[in-house]
Amino acid sequence: MKVIPFKIPKPSKELIRYQVDRQPYFYDKLHQHPEIQLSCILEGEGKLIVGDYIGRFGPGDIFLLGQNVPHVFRSDDVYYQPEEARQCHSIILFFDLRAFGEAFWASEEMQEVKEFFEQQNGCYRVSLEAQEHFVEQVRQLQHKSKLEKVVSALQLVDMLMHQATLQRLNLADQMHNLSEREGKRMEQVLEFLVEESHRQLTLEEVASVANMSREAFCRFFKERTRKTLVTFLNELRLSNACQALLHSDQTIASIAFTCGFANLSHFNRVFIKTIGITPREFRRQASVTKV
Template sequence: MKPVHFQIPKASGETIRVQYEEQPHFYDNLHFHPEVQIMFICEGSGTRFIGDSIGSFSSGDILLLGPNLPHVFRNDKKYYEEDAGLEARNISLFFQMESFGAPFLSLPEVYPLHKLLLASKRGLRIKGETKKQVTALVEQMLHLKGFERFIQLFNILNLLSLSKELEPLSSVGFDGPQNDTDSKKINDVFKYIMNNFSEEVKLQEAANIANMSVNAFCRYFKQHTRKTFSSFLNEIRIGHACRLLIEDRWNIRETALESGFDNISYFNRQFKEITSYTPSEYVKLYREKYPSPLPLA
């Protein structure tokens, strides 16, 4: 099986694929596909990699992923434990831009939609009131067929094309892995980091996994992720720390240790550098925005 190019199963004559998935954890290999994807996370939490963007995801998130944009949603470690009793659920809509046809996309009235689809190549996170409206429309898609489904998709895209509540994720001009060998190396390194970030992660071990010298691996890793290995690892760890802090079960010292930092001063510096807040400021702002009980979306 090719590790990156992913073929979306689609029935004959089906322009829009509506897919509901319920599993112990999401598909956890970095992959891409020619279809545009609108993904609503019904249930689940973890770390998302979209292009060269790293961030957390949780229940209620909804994203627009453009064609051939490398991405993976890696659930938290607890989802991989035996008998965890957890589920990862999502609804995804898949369609190809070519289905609309170049003449249609060139119409003046359709310009906002065309602009949206071009912007989706960076990956877009949908926020605010737009998120609520799009979520309801996506859930309705499960019960629609034929032309009704087609009309509903355009309702969703029209809403998104007019919204100011879309957050671009990946860098402009991001260029992902170019072949299956590159993709397998990046996947294997990602898995090593995600399985070990709360403990000691060794650069030499990551280079060994990629079958490279340390110097060659550092250049290779930055070329494909636009981040140094250490900055990538710190972003993973701080993202995990943010989730622990808002769960209200961990103090700052415990959070630092659980996230792979054995030096509290260094943890505090990295936390502020990545989030722009100290850990205590971050918790305070989150509490003000989401009074108890805390949602994870």
């Protein structure tokens, strides 16, 4: 399957596509599509990568992605191990603005909705006071008739517009609407970094994955992520380290080396600079929260 563009399997004139993903791990290739995407994570944890953003996703999270925004929900490594028998589960709504037609969007009643959708040009974390109720409303769409589904979906959009807080996650627009060639190259690089971030990597090695020179790759990568390779790698490694601090009994030194940091002092410096506290304090606060 081509990485970019990604074709949503649906009838060409379907306005709203309701999709349930229930599998060992989520689709793990960088992809984009013209439909606006609303994702409700029910089970599974991992990394969400969108442009210059690397962050965690987990049960209860809701994300809204604009048109043609390249993204990947990369499940944690444990979900790729058959013996673990874990499962990822999400409900996704795809809004095809093209299928509604120009006359629909030209109507006075739809101007507010049109403006709302046009503003969604990135990836957003959705927060609502009645988060569980919202997810249940999304679930119920699968039982509704075609007309009821459209009406109910627009009611969900109204909740997003007037009751939800949308936190913009990615700051850069360079990853927006990549060409197929650029998307394939970025997908290869991101997959390599995710898989190999546990060890020391050279710029030459990563550039070779993109089949580019050092200089060309540095420009290419920074233009599309607004980060240097070192910064991006450090954030990727910190994400893995935070999960290890929360869910394992490894020593902090062991976690640092396992996640790809050359030494403990460097790990501590990067952790404090990015997270704001020491790894030890991070683990202590997490344990207090659990209690």
